[in-house]
Amino acid sequence: MEDDKAAPPAGDAMREAARHASARSARASALLHDYVELIADLLEGTGEARPTDIARRLGVSHATAIKAIARLKREGLAHSKPYRGVFLTAEGQALAAEVKARHRVVVDVLLALGVPAEVAEMDAEGIEHHVSEATLAAFERFLGRPRTPG
Template identity: 40%
Template sequence: MVDSLSASKQDYLETILNFSQETGEARSVDIARTLEVSRASVNKSLGGLREAGLVEHEHYGNIRLTEEGLRMARAVRARHNALKLFLTEILGVDPETAEQDACKMEHAISRTTAQKLEEYLSSLKPNKKR
């Protein structure tokens, strides 16, 4: 369950997912640069994620999400995207501020609140013609 992970570990999963989809691989050097942490911090966190069964990582190799890690990373991203959409489209927050705020807020809301937010945003979309 995503709520059981620290905000830091959630950020790692989301960052690994982003790199995997953008470039086809996630490397510790890229994660360190993105999260503005040392490579030693990345390696320590990856060890914890590996022990939790969320990533596969050989020393100096690419980092891959396990099925459970992928599920959790997608859940974090969904929260992030819903919050950013709400902030920009409903509240009129500028995109840069909304991005920063969504990154902070995604870790603080419950699964129930995230689901309600996604339902609300979905209800605002125009019905698609079938």
């Protein structure tokens, strides 16, 4: 018995592959953004961001945190000092500020829609990395805010 489904046209397959590649890239970027944002928060709150604290706060193993920190260093977003933990470069600090601003906009939209604060914070963590610049600008218009650079 032959399968009645025909293979999708090549253009459709390529578009689908591009969507999946884009989603994988977004997930990888989201992880980096989470690390940069957390490191900035730890530095602001305690003056240091140790791999142990990063792993604990993100709920990952120490080895996973070390790998992510190494990637941040390779990408020029962080550096470390012996016995002092992880610090953000100027580029890492700028990215952290941008990620925090995106997070705040998404939280504020959810709050404006009546989502409870605790739920809005949790949901924003998943949404903020996948919102396009166009959608973020629309959120800011909805909130009556001028567009922030980023």
